[in-house]
Amino acid sequence: MRKKMAMLLAMVTLVTTAGCGGSGEGGNSSAKTDNGNEGTNGAVEIEFWYGLGGILGETMEETIAEFNASQDEVVVKGVVQSSYDETSKMLQAAVASGEVPACYLGTHQTATTFAEKGVVEYLDDYIAADPDFDKDDIIDAFLDYCRDDEGHVYSLPAWGTTQVVYYRKDMFEEVGLDPDEVFATWQNVADAARKLQEHYSDVDDFFGFEPMSGMDCLMDMAYSNGASIVSEDGKTVTFNSDKFVEALETARQWINEEKIMGIHFGGDGWEYWYKTIDDVMQGRAGGYVGSSGDQGDLDFDIIAAHVQPGFNDHEPNPYVDPIAMAIVKKAPEEEKQAAFKWLTYLNTVGTKEFSMKTGYVPVRSSVKEDEEYKAYLEENPQALIPIEQAEIGRKKWVDPTGKVEQALSDACDLIEIENVPAKEALDEAAEIAQQALDEYWAAQ
Template identity: 40%
Template sequence: MNKRNKKMKNALLLVMSFVFMMTGVLGCSSDMNKANDAASGQSGNGTPAPQEKVKLEIYYGLGGKLGETMEKLIQDFNSSSDKYEVVPVVQGDYGETLQALQASLAAKQPPALAINRYPEFMKLAASDVLLPLDDYISKPEYNKDDVLLLDQGLYEGETLGVPAYVASQMMYYRQDVFEKYDIDYDALASFEELAEVAKMIKEKEGIFGWSVMWYGEHMIDYARSAGGDIVSEDGKTVTIDSEEWIYAWDSIRKWIHEDKIMETVYGGNGWEWWYKTIDNVMNGKSAGYTGSSGDGGDLDFTQVATGMQKGFMGSKPRPVAVSVMFNLFKDSPKEQQEGAWEFVKFYTAAEQTAYWAVETGYIPIRESAVNTDIYQAKLKENPYLSVPLEQIKTNGIPPYVDPTGGKIYAEIELAKDKVLVQNMPAEQALKEAQQKAQAELDKVLKP
């Protein structure tokens, strides 16, 4: 090789070495820039990088129109929030929701929030797993003075739940059947008079005159509307075997099993029995039923009308007005607790709770919701929308606070099955339940 060629080769090697060196430097610079972009929330072109939303699981057991409406509100929240995404974990009913919660709590992995009825709420409250919410509800943007039944979330001086919606048990009847026989539901003075109407309808139409839900809350309402209570005034004696309880429950039993003028549907998965009861009324197999204010979204009000509950034994009706509650959990990460509360604020704002009310029939949790355009427009279309709110303001009473963590309620549930399904005389079923419930209460009250 001559000197000239050797110099050219050396020059070429030098150039190639320089190129490789610069490629490495530029590559390192590019990697560093990507790392810096990630750390600063920037994409490669300097625009903000999308942040993954914090997932917030919510446990609830709602079906039918209720479930559809809840999903719609969750979607609306997710669309409006850049930081949080609510993920529904749907259970069969409230009881299954409690079971799922207990399993998740035992594993120290609770959801961000859940929706519970009052009895399930009390069990959770007694277990010391719920997050106190007093600091949250005291903030001006929540406006707690506008919220109905907020005090039902109190447990031992702390607010452990806030209303998601308010429920009261209503009476729904077929307008065509009642009009055919010139029956004015509102003029009926008692449940006994309703039973006489049911007997006449069974004789003339060959259908059940009324359907009684396989539901403990309804049976409690009947007993309290006969003048009974769950415990004595001093709170020391369980009184579910009193004359008033026995009268109301045995009347229902006789109308179902002996006179056969009423029916009860039981069993199935989740709320299957509930919706079968409604179907029997809508399909003309029954002239009416006792249901929930939350049935409004599943009913055709060109066929049915809403009435307030009736009393027994000449007593004033005393239906429970109950808050179905949002609960947050102590063991959830702080970020999830904050996100859960953001959803609670969104859901319970006047417009959203009004939307929930007009779609489902449940009572809105805010007084101000009644004045929204969406509520007023629906009220013109369906005047029966206001009946549940009228009932809780006229006759509604708070639920019994079970100091045993739900064990008294559990005995009432067992007795309900014995009377409604097994046709056991109410006196026998209730006396057995009273003894067991009293034993549980004594454990709590003993010094």
């Protein structure tokens, strides 16, 4: 999760504030007093570090200001970093110095690492003490990223992302395609792509469908065929299993032999991603797989969204992942209590605001019953699709070695770009990955 997030971050110039006590964002005018944590009218002031820009940054500033105006117990002071990575680095330095913020926003991978190192506070006691906090309302696929193997919660999801299908409504209508039938299985998508390609044969460089290049889309196809990257115990590489090979070999044939599907790759940064979007927007493709966060770039007068297909007779099994927020363990207790109130607000009210303004996925199921959000969905029905997909989605496997996914990613490039048979590419990658996995477990 996160490609669209990276695009947004790359496209804007971020305001950077280094360290605790720098000028922050968020519409809050209170200053720290001599005791360092008491703001206007006795409210507890806390620092919240985040690395966002563009519409995401603007929305965060608005949300902080709205929270501060909604109550008089906590004043949040937003401190803007240049990115998620920068926030992580600054936080590590702050922990070492002892001058820490109360809470921060970052990737779920960072939160997991910090939990393992004892940097962030576990939230179970805070949740148990708050009768209004409904943990069951958080979509499981997002909460799974925020708790350990024993179910203890160390972070909260703020919003999420997943890759959904976007397609041209006008083209489907012209060719007589039922989107629910087409997107029931990847095999049906291929059939529809053939029909679209034949119908629009006079359009230069037209493809019936464009799966997004790279590892994520292919992984969703493989998992939706009942495959997995590793065994349940995490010790054996399984991405060269028959089901995995079948899914990726089929994709290779559609892209490189039948040429009913096309991909963009290479270029500068996220150039390939925007070229894919442009093909659909400009009538050079019937649809594509992209981020839930793409919705701000699409014209839904001609485009609609749909949940990803399954593969063969299997149900869809797409990944979902969240942006997470956590409380810093070294912060004073009263600041941690205040931070929990703010993070709860961001996890409930804020997740709705970010969904409506940015296209990302709200992390609570109850958002769909909110009257304001229901009105938003009336005008933007495509926004419901990522939520529906999140409720059936899976948690991404986290590579403890840093080498397994790299080997698999390289194999995916060989299959999609170099037209290497999937069995050959995956077998070679599996040898590299298994060695890395064996070395990791031997060191535990």
